[in-house]
Amino acid sequence: MWRIALAMLLGDKPKYLALVCGLAFAVLLISQQMAIFMGLLIRSTGPLQNVSQPDLWVADEAMRWISETRNLAETDLQRIKSVPGVAWAEPFFTGRANADLPNGSQRFVNIIGIDRTTMVGQPPLVTEGRLEDLRIEGAIMVEESARAKLDGVKIGDVLKLNDQRAVVIGFCRAKAGFDSPAVVYTTFKNAIKFQPLGRNKLPYVLVKVREGVSVAEVQRTINAIPEIKAFTWDEMNAITIKFILVETGIGINFGITVLLGLIVGLAVSGAIFYQFTMENSRSYAVLKAMGTKRWTLVGMVLLQATWVGLVGFGIGVGLTSLFTLQSRRPGVELAALFPWQLLVGSFVGMILCMSAGSILSLQRVLRLEPGVVFK
């Protein structure tokens, strides 16, 4: 009977294709929008992901997310260094500057300033040039995906950052931030030269806790210092994501798109599947008259729904996967992340879409009078 159910489904090619396309589109819309949303959320924590060495990030207590900083005083750095259990504490700079490019155009860049001695906060991967050359006065290392944004700069090219001379000494790979400007690495000393900060000069202090000492204990001690707060990596990650979700409205906007995808899926697949069942109602009536039991008919309808659901789901998530892979290519501005949880979520979306169609169709099939075969 299952072969008959599939033959009925596959035999009506236009409807079958419309069903599969409708579901694939709904799943694509749901999964791709969610993937972009997840990608943007993860991208918002990009600067955090580039720095793995410290146990704690210390910032002004009013800091709301990683890219919005209120600077600490240099005396705070000394206080933090003197906290028992701190192995090292180094300044870390993140801020914006205006870059004048060789072709005369301008571009915003995100400057990351790392300690010139320990190089704590260094880029995860240097692709061209030497990291040590960053210690040269005015040296910058450009993140690979920023090459094109900075007019295809090469090693040795000279840019102006906030009207200060900057020399490209190499290239590296690092995660971009939420708004994805060109990222350049330099030393903390160079960074505050490119972007003078006034009296308070420290956006962040990165802290490593001595081995065998409780991170929580050190965190508590640092938090006792007025107006500063220490965050673990997970806490920084959480407050950054919370800020993006709550303050930007991005969650609601993507939520609406996902909901639209679900509604499109429900409406299109539900309507087409019901129509398919209506057009096959005579065949179902014949089967019913010939002695096919109710549960067999229910199974046949559910098999058809599951089949189109899985094919549509496969195509939808396949397209989202291609999109996600595309977004991972260097220099591509697309932000997409497709974890397994999203796969499960899209599957649930597909089940919801097909359930609507199945319920209507099942009602139709179960209420069908076999007597119609004589008409």
Next chain:
Amino acid sequence: MRLRGVTKSFGKGSLEVKALRGIDLDLSAGQLVMLVGPSGCGKTTLVSVISGVLNADVGEVSLFGIDWRSLREDAKTGRRADMVGFVFQQFNLLAPLSAWQNVAVPLMIRGVNQREAKARACDELAAMGLGDRVNSMPAQLSGGMQQRVAIARALVGSPRLLVCDEPTAALDAKTGQIVMDLIQRASRKVDDKGRGCCVIVVTHDNRVFQYADRIEEMEDGELKVKPAEFILKEATHAARQ
């Protein structure tokens, strides 16, 4: 097969239509009974009730000792699969299935495995003269061939009751004769256990009356009383049988 005081109505109140009004009927295996009468007289309702597709409002309907009223819906459906074969005016073949797959459907409903179902379906098609068309799709077959496939489908499960609703209405005279020959042959057949098949043919087509062992005429939901010479003719036929 025994029907006593069978009534069936559709609709309610002022819209109520009495399709069957106290039908009494006895049929036996090995008979080809034709049910004739004007449109709307209740022929189709009567065969629907006899075959368990519709429930009678009142009255007894028993088929080979089984009272339809005593069965739940699913049990009745199961009995229908085991005992009843259908031939419809519009053939009602499943378009996406080939000829042999259509014929095999009643066997698949009974849970017969596909290899055996295919073998039996192909044998039945061969018996209908369609041995070379087993893989043809319904759309590739003429009306007569489609009806022969439908008859093969109705007979493949060796039913004890074959219900044919206007089987020749959509066919030309010559093809109609071929189809009626096959239906008559089915009424003469006995299964492995020596049991015959009762065939009921609903028809308007007076060209096929000659195939009947017995003709029952309906009017306004009732069976008409037969003239004496008709009953005599039937008795003679039965004696010859």
